[in-house]
Amino acid sequence: PVRFLRPFSQSAAPSSSGAQGKPPTPADPLSKVSGLTTNVVLKPDTGKKVGPGASHDADYKVPEYFLYGRHSYYEAEIELAPFRCPQPSALKK
Secondary structure, three states: OOOOOOHHHHOOOOOOOOOOOOOOOOOOHHHHOOOOOOOOEOOOOOOOOOOOOEOOOOOEOOHHHHHEOOOHHHHHHHHHHHHOOOOOOOOOO
16 A cells, blocks of 8 residues: 655644635636645635736736745645556566
8 A cells, every 4th residue: 555645734734714625616716726725726815916916817817826835846746646647667577
């Protein structure tokens, strides 16, 4: 059996927003990022802009760029690891 450890999110306190465990609503920015949890994609505070000039209808059209934290890449790697295909080998069995 394979055991995956989650060192980055194990020590993280659960969010008080209650967003985990609920499916995202269409107005929720997390609904645009499918397959990843709130450990990877950060939910901005309500009423705050996610970044300078970030908007879907402005010149800078990637507001999701500002929804990632320092360890988001590693969290995504951990969450997607079970779905990866095994590395092919050129060795004959």
